[in-house]
Amino acid sequence: MDEFGPLSLQPYRGKGWFQQRRPNRLRATYTRPHGVRHLLAALDLKTNKLYGHASKTKKHADILRFFNVLRRRFHRSEKLYIILDNFS
Template identity: 75%
Template sequence: MDEFGPLSIRPYAGKGWFPQKKADRLPATYTRKHGVRHLFAALDLKTDKLYAHNKKTKRHQDFLGFLQVLRRRFHRSERLYIILDNFSPHHHKKVKAWAEKNHVKLVYTPTYASWLNRIECHFGPLRKFVLEGSNYSSHDELMKAIQEYIRWRNKNKRDAVILNEQNKIKVA
């Protein structure tokens, strides 16, 4: 499980065919008049399925809400292991108490080793297929595109294009 964002409504640069004389320019985006959103995403390693929800903030309440959604997706008798980075809302006492009560084990990656979390390599394809070369007019339109991508990705998870993009993960 990890967060992706902040996602803002702005034009994202991309590749394409442009006229030789005057290429379209990206408008300046110094302000975020629409605000930002954050994508909470999880990868089920058993089925190789992605799950995602968007939120306006990344506080412990938002994270806990996403954990509750994940818990409902799996049988209560199964112990659920969630691999996380060391972002402070993941360590909140309410999150830890809820996890213990609901048969959820929170497993933290070492500091500066977020690349150990398997979901990281899925953000590259999301960036390429949803954001690159786009200019969404609203957060609803952006989130609809992300959800459509996730549905498509879950159906085509063994597609060579997706696997190639996943292999391009950049380690900082």
């Protein structure tokens, strides 16, 4: 299982062969008026299917809800091994 989000892009100056001067630009403001989405995803290695769940928050209740959805997809006799990659 892996999670992705929120993505925060930051601009930076590059280097090139052109003259070093500041172009007239408006600095980007990375405001997100509608918030961000978090994607929780799990890969079933047996069937090569990807299961995903998008949520507005990344709280323990969202993680448990996703685990319950995964548990319902498989028979109770099957063991599920969940590897949390860089997940706090």
